Amino acid sequence: MRIPIWISNRHVHLSPSDVEKIFGKWYQLKVFKDISQPGQYACEETVTIEWPKWKIEHVRVVGPTRKTTQVEIMVGDNFALWTNAPIKISGDVDNLEYIKIIWPVGDIYGPFAMVSQRHLHCTVQEAQEMGIKNGDSIQLHVWGIRAVMFENVAVRAKDDYALDFHIDIEEANAAGVKPGDRAELTK
């Protein structure tokens, strides 16, 4: 099966109370455009993330709000910011790296930063058809002059997920992958 690849830039998920702290009381995030997973969207809002060494501006907020605020950066950002954000499955918010989010009304500081581990989204039925299941670790192959076999791809199967292989920009560039490219499951 050829699996569409979704490439993420660094981004931020915010809790409802952190939206108010950063953007002001009663503030509502505005939809900029839909992204691959149903109900998820890039917001018009961006924030600045900061650590004493460096800051990164224009980091996109992804909505809707979540229970817990989470900043997904890239390994290269760890070097730029002098942070040590761990590589984790998105949503696993234990022991994240401390970071400050500033913009435009207030700022928040806490253990928000992680690097997302590459993962596959699919429905339970698609997982069954591929002979895999939620929680599995699989290998996905991409072709080309920078062909790579991505190992340790976490399977996240749930009925409201859309099929995609989720990597960040550094992983995409390392593999010469562009939006619209596909990966293949190998056993």
Add this chain to the structure above:
Amino acid sequence: MRIPIWISNRHVHLSPSDVEKIFGKWYQLKVFKDISQPGQYACEETVTIEWPKWKIEHVRVVGPTRKTTQVEIMVGDNFALWTNAPIKISGDVDNLEYIKIIWPVGDIYGPFAMVSQRHLHCTVQEAQEMGIKNGDSIQLHVWGIRAVMFENVAVRAKDDYALDFHIDIEEANAAGVKPGDRAELTK
């Protein structure tokens, strides 16, 4: 065999005449520190590379001078600069992307820019011991939470080469590889 990994940032190789155009008549590059391959060194000098959309400062010059000027950037730089530098084996200087190098005396403009294809340096004897030869395309594996099998690794075997697997920062970050890590040849 465990092969040491060498991680390159973007950098510039200059011809003797381009050194004079950029830094001035009779200018000699200064050694900053040795790098993995014998006789090669990072220079004290850096340059700015530019394209109408963007510029990147502090790009390290790597010495000694070469017959042909060559700018090695990363895929992410292609997006930032709006260039389309091809992925090629370093030294294959046909059909490179046009780019401007400015700093500090003069500037040059020409088809200098490429993205380096991942490659293995080794001596002819090391290649024989590994059962490979110059010009082969091999697969090298790295471990960890971002474990990857790098395919299409070009073998460059020559008696004055030091053993290393040469990737750029994006490839290293995508694979969770740090300086000092090693890769393994797989067949």
